[in-house]
Amino acid sequence: MSAVPASAVVPRSAAREALAALWGRPHTRACLGVVALYLLVASCGWLHLLPDAEAAVGGAQAPPGWPLATLLGTDLLGRSVLWRVLAGAQTAVTIGLATTALAVPFGTALGLAAGYFGGWVDAVVNWVYSVVVSVPDILLITAISYAMGKGLASMCVAIAATSWVGIMRLVRGEVLKHQGSDYVLAARSVGAGAGRVMFSEILPNVVHVTIVTATLVLLAAIKGEVILTYLGMGIQDGASWGLLIAGAAQDMVNDIWGPLVGAVTAMFLLIYSLSAIGDALRDVLDPRVG
Amino acid sequence: MGAYVVRRLLQAIPTVFGVALLTFLLFNAFGPDPVRTALGNHATAEAMANLRHQWGLDKSLPLQFLDFLRQIVTFDYGTSFVTGDDLGTQLKAGALVSLSVTMPPFVFGGIVNVAIALFIARHRDGLLDQAARALFIAAMSVSALVYVLALQYLLAFKLDWFPINGYEGGWSAVKYLGLPWLIQLLLLMGPDIRLYRALFLADMNADWVRTARAKGASEGRVLLRHVLPNAWIPIITQNVTTLPFLILGSFLMERFFSIPGIGNLTIDALSRGDLPILKAVTVLGALALVAFNLLNDLLYAVADPRVRLS
Numbered sequence: 001m002s003a004v005p006a007s008a009v010v011p012r013s014a015a016r017e018a019l020a021a022l023w024g025r026p027h028t029r030a031c032l033g034v035v036a037l038y039l040l041v042a043s044c045g046w047l048h049l050l051p052d053a054e055a056a057v058g059g060a061q062a063p064p065g066w067p068l069a070t071l072l073g074t075d076l077l078g079r080s081v082l083w084r085v086l087a088g089a090q091t092a093v094t095i096g097l098a099t100t101a102l103a104v105p106f107g108t109a110l111g112l113a114a115g116y117f118g119g120w121v122d123a124v125v126n127w128v129y130s131v132v133v134s135v136p137d138i139l140l141i142t143a144i145s146y147a148m149g150k151g152l153a154s155m156c157v158a159i160a161a162t163s164w165v166g167i168m169r170l171v172r173g174e175v176l177k178h179q180g181s182d183y184v185l186a187a188r189s190v191g192a193g194a195g196r197v198m199f200s201e202i203l204p205n206v207v208h209v210t211i212v213t214a215t216l217v218l219l220a221a222i223k224g225e226v227i228l229t230y231l232g233m234g235i236q237d238g239a240s241w242g243l244l245i246a247g248a249a250q251d252m253v254n255d256i257w258g259p260l261v262g263a264v265t266a267m268f269l270l271i272y273s274l275s276a277i278g279d280a281l282r283d284v285l286d287p288r289v290g
Numbered sequence: 291m292g293a294y295v296v297r298r299l300l301q302a303i304p305t306v307f308g309v310a311l312l313t314f315l316l317f318n319a320f321g322p323d324p325v326r327t328a329l330g331n332h333a334t335a336e337a338m339a340n341l342r343h344q345w346g347l348d349k350s351l352p353l354q355f356l357d358f359l360r361q362i363v364t365f366d367y368g369t370s371f372v373t374g375d376d377l378g379t380q381l382k383a384g385a386l387v388s389l390s391v392t393m394p395p396f397v398f399g400g401i402v403n404v405a406i407a408l409f410i411a412r413h414r415d416g417l418l419d420q421a422a423r424a425l426f427i428a429a430m431s432v433s434a435l436v437y438v439l440a441l442q443y444l445l446a447f448k449l450d451w452f453p454i455n456g457y458e459g460g461w462s463a464v465k466y467l468g469l470p471w472l473i474q475l476l477l478l479m480g481p482d483i484r485l486y487r488a489l490f491l492a493d494m495n496a497d498w499v500r501t502a503r504a505k506g507a508s509e510g511r512v513l514l515r516h517v518l519p520n521a522w523i524p525i526i527t528q529n530v531t532t533l534p535f536l537i538l539g540s541f542l543m544e545r546f547f548s549i550p551g552i553g554n555l556t557i558d559a560l561s562r563g564d565l566p567i568l569k570a571v572t573v574l575g576a577l578a579l580v581a582f583n584l585l586n587d588l589l590y591a592v593a594d595p596r597v598r599l600s
Contacts, residue, residue: 131308134576136534138541138553142560143313143572147320226433231545231557245435252443264436272431 018208021284028280031273038089038270045090053079053087053239064258072258075247085262087239092222092270095156099221102160104214107167112198112206114168115175125172129165137162141224145233155234159224163217167210174206208285215278219271226267241267295588302580309576310362314355317565317572318347324371327563345371358569367570372562377570380555388539388551390463395474396536400529403479407486412513414491426480434477438546441473455547470543485528489521523593530586534578538571 022028044050056078057069064073072081114125132140141158148154175198178184187201228234229242241263248260325342326333342348346357361367367377410419446452452469490513493499502516541553548554552571559567 127304127308130305131312134305134309134579135312135572136538136575136579138538139556139572139575142556142568143316146322146560146563146568147316149322223433226435227542230435231541232561233557241433242435245433245439249439249442252439253447260436260439264432267433268428268431272428275427275431 018281018284022277022280025280028277031276031280034269034273035277038093041086042090042093045087046094050086050090051080051083053083055079057083061254061256072262073256075259081244081258081262084239084244084259085241085266088241088244088263089266089270091152091235091238091240092225092267095152095159095225096218096221098156099159099163100214100217102156103164103217104167104210106160107164107213108171108203108210110164111168111171112175112203115172115179116194116198116202122172125168129168132161132165141228141233145228150233151236152234155225155228156221158228158233159221160217163220167213167217170209170213171206174209175202178202178205212278212282212285215274215281219274219278222267222271222274291588291591295584298584298587302584305580306362306573306577307359309573310359311355313569313572313576314358317569318354318358319351321565322563324563324565328371361570362573368566370559370567371564372559377566380567381552381570381574384539384550384552384555385537387457387463387549388544388553389536391467391470391539391543391549391551392474392536394467395471395478396529396532399475399478399482402475403482404486404525406479407483407490408513408518410483410487411490411494411517412509414487414494422483426484430480434542435546437477438473438542441476442469442546445469445472457547457549466547466549470540470547470549474540474543486521486525489524490517493517493520523590526589526593527586530582530589531579534575534582537578538575 022032041050051069056074057080058074058078060074060076060078062070062074062078064071069080069082072085075081075084110125110128114122135143140162141155144158144161145154148157184197184201187197192201225234225240226242226245229240230246234240234242244259244263245267248263251257251259325338325345325347329338329341339348346354349357365378367381369376370380373380410422413419442454446454446469453466455466457463457466494517499512499516502512507516537552539551539553541557543549544551544553545557555567556571558564559571
């Protein structure tokens, strides 16, 4: 018998296959490039390498023009709109990643446990699931925003709280399908414990479901920031696309378009690319579709 | 059927209890002190104690939770902290306003979008289908807030077809609701048409569709007489589960156009720490969702005899 467990080989080749298939599509490749660019901007922001979005670069509400800092004009405080759009990209990427990092592992772990153990574990997880899906998303978000205070952290927790349920349900279903498979029985028969069977054997075989859903969580978080910020439950200070777009109502009346055009374009490129990658991932990873 | 309904209602009890517990914990246990929010930082200890007693917040948390459970069972949610108004009256009025915002575009948009999706499915993979697909993906990549801003600017500010915002009761509400209706119609198009198109196309290669084609039915007849009747079930399912959200209204529309529906009521309550409103809206929203899901399953069983209620 080979010493290499099946799980060590299969998922890597499946992942490689999926990546190769993604890379093979020129349109998806372009979208991956766009997302990489946003990650780069966000990373620069985290390392404080972006120009300071809070510093005044000129007079109040200067019209768009050269140099680069005033390409989209300045706001009421003379701050560069372009730098604020870039800082907004950093905020959006942060929110997207933080929300996904909360919702996906949580939903996956609960789905694995519910499907694997069954019995009372399953009953408790399903009870929590039924409670959370029964509260309309916007109301759950409102409640969490009240309990945790407004701001970036509570918004991430709130959006994650509404999105882990779908992942849990999908993973649980997949685990139930795999439960009686030969490879699971084989792992058990050589004495693998519950944790090992769940995480090293079953997880690699259901992870495609998680990855596809993760792109949806990412999208929901970035789109949610704009709406929630407008409703007063989101970003309170700093730079975000939500704040830029929400502030545009007043600007438009005064014929100032820089903040709106900048934030909408930046958001469109990221959301469009992520949706396209998500669709492509589903085609590649989900054997049920196509 | 009767036994099934009773069992489903019994199953809903632990769920509703969980919703009550979650709501109570988030608002009463973890949230900021509403007495402090109402009186500010310079209130005397005595004034705070008085208000706390008046609002029933001086009791222990388990007792407060029992009070809340009693409110849920009796549908009597008491009065608002801030205005002192009876919540039942306030929520009923808000729900009617919210329905007047969301219902017309929901009904009209539903019919129009099914028709458009049928037309696109008829010409699937043609130029129209591909153009529509690309357009919808692009359109759905723009935030809903941008559509609201742009259409208000263009149709209300520049062209003066609609008032900028505001609301009046009675029939004159229509004047103010025109623009929110139009925006919601547009926002519904992308997701709806994509969904319906996928529903219609999923059946396109089914045996009974092939049989109909073999008997010489035209493509239009196949769609209208064979595919559409079978797609009604998922279409109804989709729409019935959306109904509770219509009562909740569109938070974005109500906020943006200053329409006094449930959404506006909730957001005002959030900033004022008006716990009774927040808790009542959360629990009633969840109850509506549970009830409509049950209704949905029953409709499903009625529409599709293969579904057994066991």
